[in-house]
Amino acid sequence: MSAIGLYARATPGFDARVEHSLAVLREAAQAHAGRIVQATSLGAEDMVITDLIARHRLAIAVGTLETGMLHAQTVALIDRIRERYGLAVEVYRPDPEVALRFVKTHGERAMYQSVALRKDCCGLRKVEPLGRMLAGRSAWVTGLRREQSNARAVVPFLDTEDAERVKVNPLADWSWADVWHYIASHDVPYNPLHDEFMPSIGCAPCTRAIAVGEDFRAGRWWWEDQDLKECGLHVKEDDPAAATEAPQASMLAMPLDETLGAHR
Numbered sequence: 001m002s003a004i005g006l007y008a009r010a011t012p013g014f015d016a017r018v019e020h021s022l023a024v025l026r027e028a029a030q031a032h033a034g035r036i037v038q039a040t041s042l043g044a045e046d047m048v049i050t051d052l053i054a055r056h057r058l059a060i061a062v063g064t065l066e067t068g069m070l071h072a073q074t075v076a077l078i079d080r081i082r083e084r085y086g087l088a089v090e091v092y093r094p095d096p097e098v099a100l101r102f103v104k105t106h107g108e109r110a111m112y113q114s115v116a117l118r119k120d121c122c123g124l125r126k127v128e129p130l131g132r133m134l135a136g137r138s139a140w141v142t143g144l145r146r147e148q149s150n151a152r153a154v155v156p157f158l159d160t161e162d163a164e165r166v167k168v169n170p171l172a173d174w175s176w177a178d179v180w181h182y183i184a185s186h187d188v189p190y191n192p193l194h195d196e197f198m199p200s201i202g203c204a205p206c207t208r209a210i211a212v213g214e215d216f217r218a219g220r221w222w223w224e225d226q227d228l229k230e231c232g233l234h235v236k237e238d239d240p241a242a243a244t245e246a247p248q249a250s251m252l253a254m255p256l257d258e259t260l261g262a263h264r
């Protein structure tokens with residue numbers, strides 16, 4: 001069954017949530033004109049946000065991190081966004097020399113050797129390129145949702161904790177069913193790997209399919225202690241647990257068997 005068949009469900013208040021998300025994005029685009037970017041992981045939530053930006057012609061740039069380790073299906077979404085929406089996606093890659101040196105020194109499977117090496121890999125492939133994406137920008141848009149994890153249960157629509165830059169989370173109050181209901185009703189392009197029991201898709205070496213009954217996040221950095229899952233993109237210095245994954249890494253912890261009765 002496809003991800004749409006598994007997860008999409010119309011629930012009360014859906015239209016109001018969409019309208020509110022749009023209002024949040026519209027206000028942010030006006031308040032940060034020319035200085036706002038959507039940092040898309042190309043995951044389901046972020047594809048919804050890109051659709052909202054394109055559909056309503058919001059002046060928000062779209063940027064992504066091409067780590068050099070993504071699945072071909074994920075990379076293909078960059079062109080699909082361009083073709084479907086006519087949006088020029090900014091692509092940020094790691095410094096090739098730094099990446100090469102890291103692989104030469106530690107090997108291609110360094111992320112499995114230790115948490116420190118895995119974080120170093122995330123640092124050079126994600127955190128440093130993200131810094132370039134955000135340079136000169138006063139706001140960024142993410143697909144964080146409160147439902148994704150306990151640490152994100154209080155995600156605000158506008159996170160102003162960083163004095164330098166506002167984080168805009170327009171889908172903060174959306175459910176996983178909402179995300180897929182929007183994708184289904186607006187024919188939003190999405191990663192076909194979502195149809196292969198990969199609700200959370202990151203770099204290829206660090207993502208696996210999940211089994212029935214497993215937490216949606218179980219397929220990310222599955223060999224590590226849950227408390228150590230962190231790539232640094234959403235780290236809050238006083239709350240390490242708040243940054244347990246990349247933007248696309250977490251989904252609603254809902255056993256697959258509970259979703260089987262969901263409809264489009």
Ligand code: SF4
Nearest residue numbers: 111121122125203206
């Ligand atoms: S998710 Fe895995 S492959 Fe990707 S940057 Fe982090 S450690 Fe490296």
